[in-house]
Amino acid sequence: DQQVKQNSPSLSVQEGRISILNCDYTNSMFDYFLWYKKYPAEGPTFLISISSIKDKNEDGRFTVFLNKSAKHLSLHIVPSQPGDSAVYFCAASGAGTYKYIFGTGTRLKVLA
Amino acid sequence: NAGVTQTPKFRVLKTGQSMTLLCAQDMNHEYMYWYRQDPGMGLRLIHYSVGEGTTAKGEVPDGYNVSRLKKQNFLLGLESAAPSQTSVYFCASSPGTYGIQYFGAGTRLSVL
Numbered sequence: 001d002q003q004v005k006q007n008s009p010s011l012s013v014q015e016g017r018i019s020i021l022n023c024d025y026t027n028s029m030f031d032y033f034l035w036y037k038k039y040p041a042e043g044p045t046f047l048i049s050i051s052s053i054k055d056k057n058e059d060g061r062f063t064v065f066l067n068k069s070a071k072h073l074s075l076h077i078v079p080s081q082p083g084d085s086a087v088y089f090c091a092a093s094g095a096g097t098y099k100y101i102f103g104t105g106t107r108l109k110v111l112a
Numbered sequence: 113n114a115g116v117t118q119t120p121k122f123r124v125l126k127t128g129q130s131m132t133l134l135c136a137q138d139m140n141h142e143y144m145y146w147y148r149q150d151p152g153m154g155l156r157l158i159h160y161s162v163g164e165g166t167t168a169k170g171e172v173p174d175g176y177n178v179s180r181l182k183k184q185n186f187l188l189g190l191e192s193a194a195p196s197q198t199s200v201y202f203c204a205s206s207p208g209t210y211g212i213q214y215f216g217a218g219t220r221l222s223v224l
Contacts, residue, residue, distance in 0.1 A: 004154075006154075009152075032210050034212065034213075036215075041217070041218070042217055042218070043116070043202055043204075043215030043216050043217050043218055044155070044202070044215045045215070046212045046213070046214070049212070089154060089155065091155075091213075093209075093210060097209070098143055098160065098162050098206075098209055099145075099157060099160060099170065100157075100213065102147075102154045102155040102156075103154055104152060104153060104154040105154055
């Protein structure tokens with residue numbers, strides 16, 4: 001049973017436009033969320049996080065929004081750049097656990 | 113500053129052979145993790161450790177064993193490799209609960 005879902009396997013966006021990547025979760029005990037970016041032949045690298053006490057966190061071109069009632073988070077990239085082309089994973093963790101549950105990933109392609 | 117280093121980077125095994133994957137981190141992190149990544153499946157946790165001398169099972173532990181004899185090293189063993197263990201393996205470390213996980217570059221394993 002997939003507790004963290006990324007329902008869009010891929011997304012193509014024109015350079016300069018907004019990229020919106022979505023993530024849904026089913027476990028209401030999750031209270032901390034991360035986004036990772038992964039390039040081919042490399043390990044995932046941390047991008048941005050959000051705690052359940054917030055509904056938004058911003059870092060430069062990257063903003064993560066959390067809607068707890070809908071159990072939904074989204075990553076916005078504005079403006080999108082060709083170097084943002086990668087696979088993006090969301091991950092969730094619950095109170096008192098040491099583990100993250102990862103989604104299946106969304107492959108973003110930013111077209112020049 | 114190496115971060116998380118995985119060896120080897122590539123390996124081809126025959127069914128029934130054994131091998132050990134090594135993960136080393138130089139960040140003095142308490143927590144370490146082994147994941148496997150398969151197409152369409154995201155990152156799935158195999159085993160993890162919350163400190164030297166401790167190990168615990170993740171989502172997909174069958175067919176694998178681990179050891180954490182030293183804080184900086186986390187070993188993943190395959191006693192009798194099977195084709196279903198063909199995957200990309202990632203090691204990660206984290207300073208603690210809710211900490212960001214830092215990943216190695218991965219080991220690509222093929223079992224024929």
